[in-house]
Amino acid sequence: MKVLLIGSGGREHALAWKIAASPVLTRLYCAPGNPGIAKVAECVALDPANHAQIVAFCKENAIDFVVVGPEAPLVAGIADELRAAGILVFGPSKAAARLEGSKGFTKDLCARFEIPTGAYQRFTQADAAKAYVRQQGVPIVVKADGLAAGKGVVVAFELQEALDAVDACFSGAFGGAGAEVVVEEYLDGEEASFFCLCDGKTALPFGTAQDHKRVGEGDTGVNTGGMGAYSPAPVMPQAMIDRTMRELIEPTMRGMAEIGAPFSGILFAGLMITKDGPKLIEYNTRFGDPETQVLMLRLKDDLLLLLKAAADGMLDQVSVRWNDEPALTVVMAARDYPAAPEKGSVIRGLDSAAADGSVEIFHAGTAEKDGELVANGGRVLNVTASGRTVAEAQAAAYAAIAKIDWPEGFYRRDIGWRAIEREKTAAL
Template sequence: MKILVVGSGGREHALVWKIAQSPLVKKIYCAPGNPGIAQLAQCVPVAAEDINGLLALARQEQIDLTVVGPEMPLTLGLADAFAAAGLAVFGPTAAAAAIEGSKKLAKDIMQKYGIPTARYATFTDYQAARRYIVEQSSPCVVKADGLAAGKGVIVARTVEQALEAVDLIMRDRAFGRAGDVVVVEELLQGQEASVLAFTDGESVVPMLPAQDHKQVFDGDEGPNTGGMGAYAPAPLVDEHMLRKVQQTILQPTVRALAAEGRPYKGVLYAGLMLTPDGPKVLEFNARFGDPEAQPVLALLRSDLVEIMLSVVQGRLAGQTVQWHTGAAVCVVLASGGYPGSYPKGVPISGLADVPPDVLVFHAGTALQDGQLVTAGGRVLGVTARADNIAAAIERAYQGVEKISFAGMHYRRDIGRKALN
């Protein structure tokens, strides 16, 4: 088979790495890819959002299966365009991907179908949002409705912080049109976890639960990022909890989307808060999480291509998904200044010195005159698998110690929650 992977980040590098292990695969293309991916696949300079360009590439190279990494091309209708052209694609339609593309739509569906989530209200009027926050006078979360690269969510512990968040999103337009609608919801208490699942629109097969680290600094301090690291499996989500998530969240959501005329095929990502009242949904994503994909795929024992084909062909019910024992940890190395503005083109050194059993997934890198340099906020994801979480943490940070670039920063506590 010829496979095309769409995207250029750490998640896509992890996908290409896992896909390359399948005996079904003859050649992998990646659009646009990155220097790390280029070691495993032929990178083609077509942007992830260029639907027509990707369609032309898939036809020209006679691609058998296209795997979509990021959310933007899905919400723009890549899967719809490929399906209309008779091409196999792994990823939901635009109507189904709206569960991520619109936080309001996701909340409305959850409310309608009784899927556990935080109480909320939505606003298109700036003054109405401010009045509501003052009336509630309690900690809340303020969210831009649309896609904001994982940064459009602001946790407000005081009324003043919530009002500032509304100003930032609706008045200052920090996230552009993603802030046309604002969702204000109660601040749930508990620990966060991510449960990703394969679904063919009927059957739902959860992956190993993971935990992402969103805040930029150790101890969950500082602003939200796209994710500073992740580990799997998250011990908070034991077998009993995973069954509960399956029965009360994943399966009902897939059924709800079908009932709404939005049948869902691909990976459904549930970002959860494990509250004293049980698991509740913080957000849905319409694809593999990043960086959760890195440790989860490192632990996947089954053939990913075979699973994806079973999803596309509607035969997931017959699949057994197997996992390696042990645990995996991914530590993100970020550019100086991230998640704010940051320089690009900073030389990276030390990758050749990383132990061979430690994976380094490229997230924001480029080649400049033969030198590997930074090209994004999240630059590399250093990922290690070991017999247990403590050993995986130790191994990942041994890899981190070998790598350097000016301004590089990272969290030093990835996975520590699992040890507690």
């Protein structure tokens, strides 16, 4: 099978690494890819935003299957254009991708189909949004409605912080994503990431993880795209998975079908596990980043066949198996991320760092310049490891980081802390 993977980040490197191991794969392309992906796939200089270019490449190279990594092409309708050209694709339609493309759309869907989530209001004017914030009080959550690369969300514990967040959205800080604002109830509990493979009819659970959104240790500082993750999430035992499927995922699948937008692809539920059970924070319509990195280390089965089963509408005929050992990934980011990350600094020592068989290093934002590997983004490397315990996986990841020569990079030193505290308590 000839496959085209679209994307260039750590998520796509992890997907490429796993797809490349499939015995049914004959050739793997990635557009545009990165230096890490180039070790397992043929990178091609295509623009994911240029759908006509992608379709033409698929026809010229007899591509059998396209896997779309990032959210922006999905929200823009790339899956529809590929399907219209007769090309099999893993990823939701433009109509179904609204689950990620518009937070207001998702909130309205939850209200209509009684899916547990926080109370909310939608606004197109700053004054009205601010009045609602003052009425509700803090803590409160302010979100840009559209895609903002994980940065359009403010969890405000001070009134002025919430009001400033409203102003930031409507002043264009997040581009068109902030033209509408969703202000919603603050949910208290423990966050978890839950994934399902979907084919429009069937939703198949596809792993749990916990990520670390805040830039600073102790979960402090501003939200980022994610500074690290581990899988599985201890807060999501089988009983909680079953409840999440029953109360959130299955009503979402029924609701999307009812409104004429059946969901096919990966449904990524950002959850808050509250005292009253699981509640939806938001949906994403693509694999998580950096959660994919830890899921791929744990997946026993052939990823390519699972993705194809979803695209073919045959998920009721497959199952998913996982390694019991947990996996953990630490994001190494460029100085000043997430505000204005520095690009161009040289990175060395990756071969030595990855020499341990339990370690994989996925490239998230790298490039090659004058024969050297350089930083080319905010989140640059995902140092990923497995172990018998989360503590063991964490130790392996940080031991690998110690061998990487990149003075301009930084990382959190407490990834996995919550799970490790649980392990210590269980051992007493």
